[in-house]
Amino acid sequence: YMESFEQAKNNINLLRASNSNWKMGDRSEAVKMLEDWLKEYPDDNLVRLDLANRYIALDRNAEAIASYREIIKSSPKNIVALNNLSWLLQDTKPEEALQFANQASTLAPQSTELKDTLAMALLSTGDAAQAQRVIDTVLDKRPDNLTYRYHKALILNKQGKSKQASVELKTIIDRNVDFPEKKEAEALYSTIRGE
Secondary structure: OHHHHHHOOOHHHHHHHHHHHHHOOOHHHHHHHHHHHHHHOOOOHHHHHHHHHHHHHOOOHHHHHHHHHHHHHHOOOOHHHHHHHHHHHOOOOHHHHHHHHHHHHHHOOOOHHHHHHHHHHHHHOOOHHHHHHHHHHHHHHOOOOHHHHHHHHHHHHHOOOHHHHHHHHHHHHHOOOOOOOHHHHHHHHHHHOOO
């Protein structure tokens, strides 16, 4: 991939070479390649999006936020940037997170992933009742998605419906299937049960 990039320096070959470095464990070089490219081609949103995603993987959230904001300046309808920015801002700037989630969800109203983000953004602003309505529509379409069910439990718990949240959590934990938030679900279940 590096040879291909050296022979034909374009963003596709760059992304392939950078991804190869990333997979081989040389994450700093993978990121440096993308950063160097953007110094020369600052309007390349394809590369900037990949870089922002790499920053998230490295817990460099401030840099990811800045990158997504740059993308939205020139491409305000970039759904991935809007969605990811919403997730990153939910704890620190919930109103802004909700704004981005609404924009993304409006652009792709059938997307369960974007609706899930919207539900969690609503929860971060304190609107648990509306978050509940949104997550229920998500679960109508994707009832077996354990992440969405975990989010429903969070929303229920925030509304003071800890018994319902506990039932939801027990159901997804008892499935004995891995999902990204499994440890958080188990911790919340233990907390609700007072363990």
